[in-house]
Amino acid sequence: MLHLEFMTDLGARVTVDVESADKLLDVQRHYGRLGWTSGEIPTGGYQFPLDNETDFDWTLIGARRWTNPEGEEMVIHRGHAYRRRELEAVDSRKMKLPAAVKFSRGAKSTDPEHVREKSDGEFEYVTLAIFRGGKRQERYAIPGNRAQGAPQSATRPAPAPRPSPRPAAAQVEEETPF
Amino acid sequence: MLHLEFMTDLGARVTVDVESADKLLDVQRHYGRLGWTSGEIPTGGYQFPLDNETDFDWTLIGARRWTNPEGEEMVIHRGHAYRRRELEAVDSRKMKLPAAVKFSRGAKSTDPEHVREKSDGEFEYVTLAIFRGGKRQERYAIPGNRAQGAPQSATRPAPAPRPSPRPAAAQVEEETPF
Amino acid sequence: MLHLEFMTDLGARVTVDVESADKLLDVQRHYGRLGWTSGEIPTGGYQFPLDNETDFDWTLIGARRWTNPEGEEMVIHRGHAYRRRELEAVDSRKMKLPAAVKFSRGAKSTDPEHVREKSDGEFEYVTLAIFRGGKRQERYAIPGNRAQGAPQSATRPAPAPRPSPRPAAAQVEEETPF
């Protein structure tokens, strides 16, 4: 028997019994659909393989995709809207980085210090997840390959030059659909 | 079987067994009536749809409505009194924000840094909950539509201009009924 | 079934099963007598009604009354000695505060920032509990009205002018009986 700790959509602390380890992701999907989360966002954000990005099952971490009124692809997680950004590969003498997709948002005054990442100038942002490198893991995909209205990679805008954390406009952050 | 963690009105840490997930809100209401809370106030405050405000069941988060001697609508949560404020919609070039109702209080010297929000000048405040946008969720309402003496929206004062976090007068914060 | 989390007098983390919610305070009293505590002191201290002060059952929060060699009324909680102080009512244009009884101690170098309260000048103190206003709650009283050697309100010294957090002399803080 396993016991899985959640924070519900209302912020309550709930533990759910799980029969066996192989049922764990199912239970995370089930409650994640309600916006329940388990644990904190790792510092620097969740790390997933790039090849998992197009059909990643966001319910695994209590999040969901959302297209904002301006048509931008975003992800909602615990009431915060994170914007999808494509980062080009970097191959200079100083840095060597494979291409990546990052979901991040501008930092708010109430964000604790350790989740804030510095960008150019004064701007600070918070990363929910980064998809980069690695080997696709089937267990992270939406079961049955049903894309469930998720934006397709075919519709990806041209990648922005790195570093490209454009501040999410205040109105978007605030208009988060509940 | 689920297990719901509470902090009692006396500050003790108690876990309560809950038969099934659909009983969860009932149990939160039951103990919330005693002032028990589960989890912490999310940074920036709880977020609820605006249309849930008039008959929101504050027992869900261990709080209750209170009208102070001056006739102001407030909410008591863990011994702190939060004042109800109406925020007008903003529609400028820089910001676009729908109307909202916010429950907040002036920050105290013992409030940790990450819950303090800056306002005009030196004043800092703490938000319990904000009702804005979204779609009404029936499960957040007082069961049976019994308003239980809660102030009606008809009695709402005229909305204050944004930003309007007037510091809650010291005597009100302190006179919190137990 | 409920589960009550304690920190024992030795600082160990122990959870105790409790049959039903109405047995909760009994169990807190039982282990509180051994100096076990559940949860942390709320920021700003526990808040209780003033009318509960004379026969308050300190075992509910793992504390006990103690009269120091100088005859001063104190309360011992987790190895710290808190001095009893009476605060007069304040009724000025700027502040309106009912009379209160406060149990506080001088801050130590190892006290975390968020429990320290500023006083006049450089002095900082930590509050265990404040009794003010509210309505007496019978369940907080020593069962059977046995005062158990607790100091009577008749012996109260004249209230000190507010704010009156006299620093607890170093020797008293240190001489804490084990």
Added chain:
Amino acid sequence: MLHLEFMTDLGARVTVDVESADKLLDVQRHYGRLGWTSGEIPTGGYQFPLDNETDFDWTLIGARRWTNPEGEEMVIHRGHAYRRRELEAVDSRKMKLPAAVKFSRGAKSTDPEHVREKSDGEFEYVTLAIFRGGKRQERYAIPGNRAQGAPQSATRPAPAPRPSPRPAAAQVEEETPF
């Protein structure tokens, strides 16, 4: 049924079921012998009566006595070596302190702020435990009065003048036997 939370010698979080409250110290001794600890060191260190010092059962807090190559009495707790120091009684107009035995070590760069205590000059130290005043508690003693090779009080060096937290030499702190 009680449930006792430990951090194992490997840093893992483990809860152990305990039949009844009177078995609690036995279980703490059993796992403490393996270096398992429950809870954190209280700020300012554990406080015990002075008369418990000679035969104190360090397994109660997951520690053990150790004599370093230089013949100094120390205590090992979670990989840190704490040096034994005798503090003379102080009886001045400003301070009145009974004699004490303290186990402390020099602070390391990775020690969090709230465990560091200031000494003369720049030196900072961390206290594991202080034995002072109080009344001997039999339950803290090594069962059966077997001293188990612990240094006897007869071999105590002359007490150092107060305050005497000599910085533990770097090599001793580092040479901690595993």
Added chain:
Amino acid sequence: MLHLEFMTDLGARVTVDVESADKLLDVQRHYGRLGWTSGEIPTGGYQFPLDNETDFDWTLIGARRWTNPEGEEMVIHRGHAYRRRELEAVDSRKMKLPAAVKFSRGAKSTDPEHVREKSDGEFEYVTLAIFRGGKRQERYAIPGNRAQGAPQSATRPAPAPRPSPRPAAAQVEEETPF
């Protein structure tokens, strides 16, 4: 019955029931192979005996060995790559330190203050584990002495002079295989 708390590879909080204390390390190995960890890295890093280094079972702490494209020996733990460094013994008048093997990485902007260790100049690093002194503990070894493709000590590069925390190049930290 024991209960072992994990953070899964997805960051979820899960407790696993364990039949008896002697099965504990087996269960840690089993889930550690999936990247699950229990508890936090101790401040200053895990401490193990030097003689355990060559066949240390990294699954015990949810980590695994990895040889990077440049042929360097590293360890992956919760998405971070730690570089293996050999530290020569120091025997000066000021310090006396036995030889050690350390696994550390450069600090990132999101690392909390208390895990950062200062080095020469501005550079800060984070230690996962240090192998030094002590007596080999068989229970920490890979069961059955199967080295499982782990780099052999025969291939060790010449030890670097102390202190030698070379900053892990940005590209290596970032190219962490998932």
